[in-house]
Amino acid sequence: MTDTPQTELVFTRRFCMAHRLIAGASERCAIPHGHNEYVTVTLGTGPNNPHTRLDGHTNMLLPFAEAKGRWHRFIDERVDHCFQLSDKDPLVRWFAQHEPQRLDRILITPGDPTTEMLAAVLMSKLRAFLRDQGELLTVLSIEIKETPTNTVRLHGNPQHYLPPIEGPLESVWWNRADDTIADGI
Ligand SMILES: Nc1nc2c(c(=O)[nH]1)N=C([C@H](O)[C@H](O)COP(=O)(O)OP(=O)(O)OP(=O)(O)O)CN2
Numbered sequence: 001m002t003d004t005p006q007t008e009l010v011f012t013r014r015f016c017m018a019h020r021l022i023a024g025a026s027e028r029c030a031i032p033h034g035h036n037e038y039v040t041v042t043l044g045t046g047p048n049n050p051h052t053r054l055d056g057h058t059n060m061l062l063p064f065a066e067a068k069g070r071w072h073r074f075i076d077e078r079v080d081h082c083f084q085l086s087d088k089d090p091l092v093r094w095f096a097q098h099e100p101q102r103l104d105r106i107l108i109t110p111g112d113p114t115t116e117m118l119a120a121v122l123m124s125k126l127r128a129f130l131r132d133q134g135e136l137l138t139v140l141s142i143e144i145k146e147t148p149t150n151t152v153r154l155h156g157n158p159q160h161y162l163p164p165i166e167g168p169l170e171s172v173w174w175n176r177a178d179d180t181i182a183d184g185i
Contacts, residue, residue, distance in 0.1 A: 007061055008140060011068040012040040013075045019084035020091075021112040032083070038145040039075060041126060043067060046135040062136055070129050078181050079122070082106065084113035096185055108182040110163050110172075115146045120158040121174035127158070132177035 018034040045052070051061050061067075084107045085092050095103055109117045123142040130137050143153040154161065165172050173180040 006044065009043045009061065009064070009067055009137070010040060011043070011064075011071070012038055013072050014038050015075055015080040017079070017082060017084055017107075019113045020089070021114060022086055022089055023112045025112070035146050038143075039079075039122060040143040040145070041071065041123075042140045042142075043130075043137045044140045046130065046138040048134055049136040067137055070133065071126055074125065074129070074179060078179050079107065082181060084109065084118065086110075086112045092185060103182070103185055106182055106185070108173075108185065110165075115144050115150065115152040116154075117162075119144045119152045119154040120162045123154055123158040124162065124174040125176075128175055128177040 014036060015038075016034065016036050018032055019029075020032045021029040045061065049061065082105045087108050087110055092106065092108060095106055107113065109121060111117065119142050122144070123139055126139050126142070130139065141153060141155045143151055145151045159169075162174075169175045171183070173183050
């Protein structure tokens with residue numbers, strides 16, 4: 001146990017989603033189905049945060065609204081009510097051909113959109129946002145509660161957990177500080 005104080009800011013957001021898993025690990029999940037999920041992120045002091053001590057005036061690491069605003073906007077406007085599909089799922093082509101106007105509601109992952117995968121890509125996206133905002137905060141962990149009985153928690157650098165990518169880091173949506181949830185469709 002260290003004596004050095006370590007503040008953590010913990011934010012939770014709820015979102016509704018649908019997905020299906022087609023790789024064969026869970027056959028009943030190959031039928032599209034949905035969950036009301038909760039994403040909880042734990043943020044710590046980033047490398048550029050000068051506030052290691054409460055100043056006796058504002059006494060804030062950062063206003064909550066500033067710390068969570070961009071992240072919760074992304075969850076509300078891009079992740080909430082989206083359909084999560086594997087990049088190998090033929091439904092991606094179906095949407096491109098038949099309902100192209102809804103393609104921006106399809107979140108695409110490398111392989112099946114499991115809760116482990118969603119945790120890793122969302123953590124990576126949040127790291128990109130925080131880097132873009134000057135690294136006053138850093139992500140310590142992410143937790144996705146898929147159902148009342150199943151939760152996935154991820155710590156550390158999601159790059160070491162995600163499948164390797166070909167090309168530059170920013171060629172995939174989860175490494176870019178923008179509102180994308182898919183690439184190349
Ligand atoms: N390692 C993982 N296994 C499974 C995932 C996952 O994301 N990671 N996802 C699913 C399905 O999405 C499924 O909807 C939830 O799983 P399951 O536990 O089978 O669902 P139940 O709500 O019926 O579980 P109870 O035990 O009745 O609470 C499957 N596996």
